Amino acid sequence: MRATLDFLLHDWLRVESLTARARFADHSRETFAAVLDTCERIAREKFAPANRTADVEEPRFDGERVILPASSHAASRAYVESGMLAAAQDYALGGLQLPCVVEMAANSFFAQAGVGLGGHMLTTGNANLLMAHGTPAQQRVFAHQEFVGRFFGTMCLSEPQAGSSLSDIATRAEPDGAGADDDPLGPRYRLRGHKMWISNGDHELAENIVHLVLAKIPGPDGRLVPGVRGISLFIVPKWLVDEEGALTGERNDVALAGLNHKLGYRGIPNTLLNFGEGRYPVRGASGAIGYRVGAPGEGLKGMFHMMNEARIAVGLGAVMLGAAGYEASLDYARGRPQGRPIGPAGKDARQPQVPIIRHADVRRMLLAQKSYVEGGLALALYCARLVDEQHTGEPAAARDAARLLEMLTPIAKSWPSEWCLEANSLAIQVHGGYGYTRDYPVEQHWRDNRLNMIHEGTHGIQALDLLGRKVTMDGGAGLMALARAVNATIERALPDARLQPLASRLAQALQQLGAATKAAWATGVPEEALANAVPYLQAFGHVVIAWMWLDVALASDRDSDAGQGRHAACRFFFRHELPRIDAWLAVVRDRDDTCLTMQEEWF
Amino acid sequence: MRATLDFLLHDWLRVESLTARARFADHSRETFAAVLDTCERIAREKFAPANRTADVEEPRFDGERVILPASSHAASRAYVESGMLAAAQDYALGGLQLPCVVEMAANSFFAQAGVGLGGHMLTTGNANLLMAHGTPAQQRVFAHQEFVGRFFGTMCLSEPQAGSSLSDIATRAEPDGAGADDDPLGPRYRLRGHKMWISNGDHELAENIVHLVLAKIPGPDGRLVPGVRGISLFIVPKWLVDEEGALTGERNDVALAGLNHKLGYRGIPNTLLNFGEGRYPVRGASGAIGYRVGAPGEGLKGMFHMMNEARIAVGLGAVMLGAAGYEASLDYARGRPQGRPIGPAGKDARQPQVPIIRHADVRRMLLAQKSYVEGGLALALYCARLVDEQHTGEPAAARDAARLLEMLTPIAKSWPSEWCLEANSLAIQVHGGYGYTRDYPVEQHWRDNRLNMIHEGTHGIQALDLLGRKVTMDGGAGLMALARAVNATIERALPDARLQPLASRLAQALQQLGAATKAAWATGVPEEALANAVPYLQAFGHVVIAWMWLDVALASDRDSDAGQGRHAACRFFFRHELPRIDAWLAVVRDRDDTCLTMQEEWF
Incomplete structure (x- = not known):
């Protein structure tokens, strides 16, 4: 896909023109290429070899710790060391000030090589949210630690009884007694409830886990406000930290209730978390300690802030799984002899068999994959380019870009989830019986990709x-x-x-x-x-x-x-x-x- | 599906009218129902509980034996004891003289409860072929033993280098020295070659395995005849037998080279077999002993004889996997509260959530499944009814039926393979995140069903x-x-x-x-x-x-x-x-x- 990416970025989207803008002035086609080179290499060296292992040795819980394969740890570490967690951030924060479109392009290599490894997108998204809605202290103590990979992030929205219907969440957040409003990390609450489908909800890939949790603050009558207006947002770290972001050694009351055993996407542990159930009592009271982000009742607004980029990223992940299958099946079709041409030339069984790519129907399956994958990739990059326009364009252009982005986001998320899954099915079909075995990678792509029509908002x-x-x-x-x-x-x-x-x-x-x-x-x-x-x-x-x-x-x-x-x-x-x-x-x-x-x- | 089956059989296809024909004269709506009742019960009691186990504990080879879970053995035994292996055979052979349409309907319960358990269709198909093309001795020694479940059958067509292109098979069959033509079991050959994708190629579910093997007899110059005209058909038993079908204790030279590790359909061991490689030298010479069925060069004709029924059965299997997902997701949709109606009635978040079946889009996903599954089921039964017409109708009607069946067979095989797979994907979607976990059966249905577009002739x-x-x-x-x-x-x-x-x-x-x-x-x-x-x-x-x-x-x-x-x-x-x-x-x-x-x- 590298050639296609380069074509789309430069010949089509002309991203080099972004370097005329102040924020990207230190960049050039060469610096963009260097980032892509690095990511392509790490993906090849660390992610690709870990991808099947992460599938076969799915995360397990020994009662205390969530255990992942060593190669998953190595891949995650390599990603952290690449600096990509802060790729779009200011230089002052150790970031690269990369345009979103280049960041997405660079991240696409990891999605293709091992979509379920690390879940770094969650960490970036979590930190981005805090940069937009958190206090300076919350940014320093949590977001900045995420950008350097010391802490990893999660997004805790769903509950067992509330998936698509977020207005029905039942996790409660109550002020944490005297001094709750004066905590330097933000208004302090105690949370109690269950959160379902939490990706990266527990692991030891980082020193700490920063949960961003939607919960409801009870009214004066002790009852939760129905609907989405009652929802607030909280930072709930797995390990409590001081004002400098150092661990205090106190375990917060966030307990892993169980791992979900998934069809695919197994590199990322997916969890059911119990908040404040009493497994890890902390500071002499019950409930998990959380710090409110933003105003009460405005939790969902904060979450939605980052939804556009997250949805484009999900779509891009689906695209790159499609790309993985496309490249594998193209390679197979070029090398696998089977059958002879239709028509007189193919009648002579003494002639050697031809590579299956010569058959029109195999070409149909490859062309369909190409049209889905490269079309989806174009859309993802186009949307990412709109994000850049929204952030760095002239006011009128920024407004137009924002509007177009709003329209395209549901498509950028849903279309690749459906059609690059179909691409993965075609990749299996090109392989014939071999594609149905675990000796080839295409069956895993298909299983992995099936998630994308479900999470981050179903079809x-x-x-x-x-x-x-x-x-x-x-x-x-x-x-x-x-x-x-x-x-x-x-x-x-x-x-x-x-x-x-x-x-x-x-x-x-x-x-x-x-x-x-x-x-x-x-x-x-x-x-x-x-x-x-x-x-x-x-x-x-x-x-x-x-x-x-x-x-x-x-x-x-x-x-x-x-x-x-x-x-x-x-x-x-x-x-x-x-x-x-x-x-x-x-x-x-x-x-x-x-x-x-x-x-x-x-x- | 029982109510749907009964409706299709009686209200739609009026299968009771078949009892006016001599072959089915002893049958009645009641005897048909009794067969369906029995199969439904065995499927519920023995197949359904074994289905996930067969997926999780996939077949393994300890170097000597292929090991399957105990519940798979129990399911297979129960099927054998039901008498369904001989359901369509003459009473004289211990059969039930069931019409094909009723046999298919009865077998559908097993496909729904555990499509990958036992692979009995292969045994029936193998025996049916011998009844059509074998000598009386071959029928008695092999087919009859298959009908009672003492022996199980396989079909060995594909080779690693020859899947869709059967004309390129390279397995050789050479006359087995002096007296080769006078063997009571048929002209005796020695076979050497590799056969790929052999379902039930090795196991201990039965006393013996009867391989039906396509191979080429070299010409006088020692070379194989190119193309399909060179293909002959052979019976190659795993254990040699005497003229009465008793095991002689001699192991034939058929060796398991490896098990294929599949995406689904794991109840049936799928194998690569080596014929005559010398692992089990037999009777002082090299090569696996095989008995020719039919004339030299007419092997494919024999195989194709049974293809129509096999292809309808594959389609029916795909349909019933669709049915399994449809019923599971219908059940889930009725019981899962989530969200509120669209429009004013749904605005009040104080109202309880409604079951998701109330949402139009969930109904769309269920209706699509229903239309795929019941439409596919109708086609499978319609085709099976044509088989009955072909076999027992008046000459003109039989000819018409045969012609229509020829037309419909590619559809009966391919359409459910594609659309009941889509039904399975929709069943996952109805379940949301839960459908992506192994706590629910729908992800396995989807994996299992993916095979059907590949085997028995790809799309x-x-x-x-x-x-x-x-x-x-x-x-x-x-x-x-x-x-x-x-x-x-x-x-x-x-x-x-x-x-x-x-x-x-x-x-x-x-x-x-x-x-x-x-x-x-x-x-x-x-x-x-x-x-x-x-x-x-x-x-x-x-x-x-x-x-x-x-x-x-x-x-x-x-x-x-x-x-x-x-x-x-x-x-x-x-x-x-x-x-x-x-x-x-x-x-x-x-x-x-x-x-x-x-x-x-x-x-």
């Missing part, structure tokens, strides 16, 4: 976000911003005789999408509009990726093999994939009520 | 069979037979006001399919016609399942919950699924050359 949640919120917000301004961007690409493609038919088809698809959006909301009844939100999400995603491909094709030559390959993948996507939107949009447009009116007892 | 092979052979054979007679059958259903549906739109849509789909078939072959160049064979297979499959659903809907009332559910699933399939064919058929119709012209170096 269904992304679809409601898109059709229920994003396309209607600000009077449809987001959708219009997207349409402008897509039309700009179409305009550039129309004069190119060979791209003209694709440009026209995309224009039509965009029109279909707009019409379906209007039709879905024509009655103004959310129940009806949203009954087919997932088909809408799927169609929206295919239109966006078709747009990405057309834009990428515009930047691709027709002389080099790589350029020809990109044009072929673009054609493939327009001919074999984009027409699927008709079926998805038909039910949206008709406000099809088959699912809405289906009765429970009819199943 | 690509099925597609070539369909578009390259089946639709063109006898001047398109098969396609016309199918069109007649579909049109008959359409005619019956047109007068029903509520089914009329679906009937019209199906008529249009059939027309599209015919037109695409013609267009694909318009230039008469196989390379061009077949470049998009898989999209053709997919579209063909969706048309066939739409037909099944319309026909099933015609037999469904609108008063009962179950009847309403079937009508809803039928509508779902027509509105959400059938429109997908437009995209698939477009590339077929246009003879799209994107895949054909893609160059290897462009990837």
